[in-house]
Amino acid sequence: MLELKNISYSVIDENQVNIDILKHINLKFNKGINVITGQNGSGKSTLIKVIMDINKATSGKVIYNGKDISNMNITERANIGFTLAFQQPIRFKGIKVKNLLDIASSKNNKLSDACEYLSKVGLCAKDYINRDVDNTLSGGELKRIELAIALAKGGEVFLFDEPEAGIDLWSFDSLIELFKNLENKIVIIVSHQEKIIQCANKVVVLDNDNVKEYTSKQAIKQIKKIQCGKLGG
Amino acid sequence: MDKLNKIDKELLSQIADLHTIPQGSFNIRKNGKLVSRSSNEDIQIVSKNNKEGIDIIVKKDIKNKSVHIPVIVTQGGFKDLVYNDFYIGDNAEVTIVAGCGIHNNGTAQSGHNGIHTFHIGKNARVTYIEKHLALGNGKGEKVLNPITNIIMGSNSYLDMQTIQLGGVTYSNRTTKAKLNKCSELNVVEKILTTDNQQAKTVFNVNMIGENCKCNVVSRSVAKGDSIQEFKSKLIGKSTCFGRVECDAILLDNARVKSIPEIDAVVKEATLNHEATVGKIAGEQLIKLMSLGLTEQEAEDVIIKGYLK
Structure with a gap:
């Protein structure tokens, strides 16, 4: 509690x-x-x-x-x-979706692992895992990735x-x-x-x-x- | 490679990813002297007669070839000056790995001034990677002043990546480029300075040909009391697209100056400059800390990503 x-x-x-x-x-x-x-x-x-x-x-x-x-x-x-998904997800320069998933889950995620998290938010892992978490992602994509990162972290x-x-x-x-x-x-x-x-x-x-x-x-x-x-x- | 000791090999692996003898043509220069060279019909390397340096002649139409031309300076107090000219044949596709590593444990200043000129043929595609690194605990300053002149033939493409990994006391980099019709120049520069180091970069891009493009991205991290200066000048003389992006992270008492100049000589030129200089965004640190990293670990991840 x-x-x-x-x-x-x-x-x-x-x-x-x-x-x-x-x-x-x-x-x-x-x-x-x-x-x-x-x-x-x-x-x-x-x-x-x-x-x-x-x-x-x-x-x-x-x-x-x-x-x-x-x-x-x-x-x-x-x-x-304690795991927080931000209201306004943060953008980075030079950091990929995979980097954040790896940090969140404290492991080196394979495509299949990443797929487990990203598919739950309706994204295809192979399209996103190597994308930079920067302004090349739309607000909606970023928001879903934020949720996937929270799932990867667990808690x-x-x-x-x-x-x-x-x-x-x-x-x-x-x-x-x-x-x-x-x-x-x-x-x-x-x-x-x-x-x-x-x-x-x-x-x-x-x-x-x-x-x-x-x-x-x-x-x-x-x-x-x-x-x-x-x-x- | 037999003539190389442990320090030499360490420098070569860091600046040119050379762990063994590279495939293709190469030229390794140490303390102003040739250590090893391999030249072939596709990429010829020829010593200059009238001054220090080499001509690298890339045959037209060749594909997927590479050439490594690293320079190392390990003798304290030694100052190297070298002229390298690249002649890239029409339609050729080549990767050039240059770079300079200095190891100075002495008290006197050592340095390397590399003056590179690229003559890029029509339709050629070139990737040019230049890494700079200085090591050694001596008080001797380590100085690198590269000058790069680029003449791009019509419809040619150059991807230029310059990386200064640290340890360089002073650097003054000048890059001048002339872009002909439909050519495209992409530059990514990464610089890390610490302590009292100073790094200065000047880009001067003359966009002459119709529909040429230029994109310069500078990412830098300045720590300690270091100072960096980034000066860029884009001159658009035709229908062209030019963009400069300068991002710098400041830590401790460091300082970064970004000085843009964009000159649209004709109204068809579209030129753009963006610069952001400041400390790491607090929200980025908080995000990474909320994933379980300490503040220091979060800072390291952000800097590593930035300079990757």
């Missing part, structure tokens, strides 16, 4: 004013699919980054399987099984930040299938998509200092009550 205890995160803006992005968040995530949703600016991506220690929590604790990991850095969290806690964004041609059902195959892991997905919310064991609606937890059915009812626009984006 992953537990966030009283997590706050604030930044200081250019006028030296303190801005609270997350305030006293308490949440528990069990194995299965957990979806975090909420309006733009509600702190969803920030929360994911706090879990990975990309953003350092201003206060509060992160407890994983009963152990306080608040002082662990990104690398240490990655090495105990126990999967964090997906808006995984559906930019993926248009690949079937949505395959994406859902990908999450369902991780059901015996702790999967935390930031998403606005009803189809993703539908397959969640738990839905968290976040609003900076306010957290509401629902089942997927309740969440969808709730979301439909609120105007779509409020949750959109």
Whole structure:
């Protein structure tokens, strides 16, 4: 189980004013699919980054399987099984898809190994393994590669930040299938998509200092009550 | 190859991937003297009469041939100056591996100035690889100042890769090219400088012929207190396409200057320059750390990829 205890995160803006992005968040995530949703600016991506220690929590604790990991850095969290697929995948110069798959999985991947990961995101390994992870890849291709890299890394806690964004041609059902195959892991997905919310064991609606937890059915009812626009984006 | 010691062989393997006697023509020069040469009918190597250097004459129409002409300087204080002229016959397809390795354990400056001139025939396709490396723990400076002059015949193609692997105290590289009709020049330059090293590169490309193309990519990493300067000048005198891309990663207190000049003499010339100089993007480090690498390992992967 992953537990966030009283997590706050604030930044200081250019006028030296303190801005609270997350305030006293308490949440528990069990194995299965957990979806975090909420309006733009509600702190969803920030929360994911706090879990990975990309953003350092201003206060509060992160407890994983009963152990306080608040002082662990990104690398240490990655090495105990935390895996993040970025909302906006990073481009590199001179680094190939294979290099990232190799780093993620700590092995020298053969074409057949790469195929295992890339086919799950609808890509043909031999077309992509030697491509540079740079601006020669489209946003959609890059996003799928990002998911394949997360699968190659494996782990126990999967964090997906808006995984559906930019993926248009690949079937949505395959994406859902990908999450369902991780059901015996702790999967935390930031998403606005009803189809993703539908397959969640738990839905968290976040609003900076306010957290509401629902089942997927309740969440969808709730979301439909609120105007779509409020949750959109 | 018998005359070569362990250091010589190490330098040759790094600058020209030579582990044994190469296939095809070759010319190995050490401390200003010829060590070994193989010349054949397809690619002739002939010593110059009036000055130091060789003529490399590639027969027209030959395909898939290669020639290696590495130079090594292992004597502290030795300064080599050599003129190499390449005559590439029409329709020939050839790979030329040059390069210079310096090993200096002494206190005096040693160096190599290679002046290369390419006369590339019509429809010829040339790959030219030039690696520079300097080793040795002495205080003696290691200096490399290559000059490359290129005249490209119509519809010819040159892929030029220059790599300075490190250890060179000062380098000043000048490349001048003249592109005739439908010719294409692709240059990839990779430079690593550390400590107090200085590297300067000047490209001057004159695009004369209709529909010629030029693409220059410079990737560099500057560490320590090193300084690099990248100057490029593209002159488009006809319907042509020219592009220069300069990317540099800065570490420690290093500094890189990129100075572009693009001169479209006629409006049909399309010329472009892009330069990015700065530290490693934080998000790249974070991505690799999220895959389990430490910050240092992530930095190494990014630099290795950059200079690959």
